[in-house]
Amino acid sequence: MSAKSASNRSVGSGTNDRLLQWLAGIVLTLFGLMMLLPFIWMVLSTFKSESEVLSIPPTLWPNAFTLANVKKLFISMNFGVYLGNTLSIVVFSFVGMFLNAMAGFGFAKYHFKGSKALFYIVLATMMIPGQVTMIPVYLILNAMHLTNTMIGIVLPGLVGAFGIFLFRQFMVTIPDELLEAGRMEGAGEFRTFLQIVLPISKPILSVQGILTFIAGWNSFLWPLIIANDEKLYTLSVGLSLLKSQSNQNFALQMAGATLMVAPIIIIFIIFQRHIIENYSTSGMK
Template sequence: MSTTELLIRGTRQISAEPERRRRASRGRTGTIVIGAFLAVGALVTAFPFLWMAFASVKPRSESVAYPPQLLPQQPTFEYYVELFAQLDFGRYLVNTLLIVAICMVGLLLMAAAGYGFAKFSFPGRDALFFLVLVTMMIPGQVTMIPSYLILNGMKLTNTLIGIALPMLVSGFAVFLFRQFMTTIPTEVLEAARIDGAGEWRIFFRIVLPMSGPILAVQVVLTFIAGWNSFLWPLIIANDQNLYTLSVGLSLLNQQIATNPSLQMAASTLMVVPILIVFVVFQRYVVQGFALSGLK
């Protein structure tokens, strides 16, 4: 390359350098503006939760003061103590955790069903899977009366098992498991069979460990469904000792409507565990939905 060509190329690079700097500056400005809009949106979205959390530790005099203030001047946790010491929220919490634990057993049933639909060929498979998809179109309120009559005939009304049994399986969960497990290489399963592994061993030792992301998704969804259960426990349980946290919160709003701090403490108790579970599993939730083919 001649000296003249080198000079021409150098001149072009020097003249293009300001343009590159302007583009980089515009890119940084755009990033800052987008970040600012996202921060404002996040703050607006989180503001009701922050108000609830701060109001739960306010004395009653501050919670009803006007004009209201976001931050408590004399924070106190007396209302959390009152929930468990005087209002039976400890029993409601235990009931809710037991229902969630029973619902978690259904994860294995739904995972096994999804595995069967994904990796086995048998007569009527497509028709059965179509029926599973049809159940997703039926509102839960439609099946409450038939479910109640069935459980009443089985003598399971007014029991925690009766409360948790209709939430044990979900057509949507079976669909998610099936979509994810179709991505598991069939060659891996065939190699395990050639080595002498049985189907249950393949399921527990190979399929489930490879299905970690979708299991995390279902753990979050199952926890939320069990934790927030309200209408069905209210219908099937006549004994107040079997009520869940959601039902207890509803009773609290009806019985003690003049203490906003106590209501906010109960609401915070309902919301915080769900947020913790989601934060812990959010990376796996996003990965599970991505790999299951959902957009």
């Protein structure tokens, strides 16, 4: 009887656990939908007329899809210029990511006099807020006549301590024997870095690539400070101007916000597998 009662208790316990799992899943799904609802409404409002956006009660699905808001962004609001500037910053940011990878490889695999002290100095710069260095950097670029130029916008953010740190920590785990084998085959240091180190570093490259894209895509404060010409503004700055210039046109603002957010979500969806692989690899180590 005791064995039978224990068996009944285990069956009942398993049923209760499954019931709690289903209940938790339903609650989390409802909360997830509630959090996604404003974002979905913003995206769908891009394709609504202004009168429909302001209608009470609000509608989720557009009664009639229209691209008028998107066309107005690129024709009347110079968002084509802002988009081009933002993409230029993103491209230069990826060049900077490659330089960060090279620096991280150097700190990880080359031991020279003062290398540790230099690496600690690089790490120490992470503790300095970016707002503190903006004025000195602006004065330096102004003395070099690089203000109000694209070079002045991208140059200060070309390399960063955080990126160097991430690459260094990952590349330390690469076996030295693998690099020595490449050198014995006649590969130079740069070729070893390109053909051996970078393919192995694919997980951290994916993670850092997403962070680099987001930072470049969302560039706002520094372009606003360094650029006086509207032709050098980025999408973030343009979206801020759009809010002040058309504070009553909410459909147009929803279109601008969607243009800012959608590429980041698409990039994350594409590369999320590599992020999970990177975390899994780090956990196994």
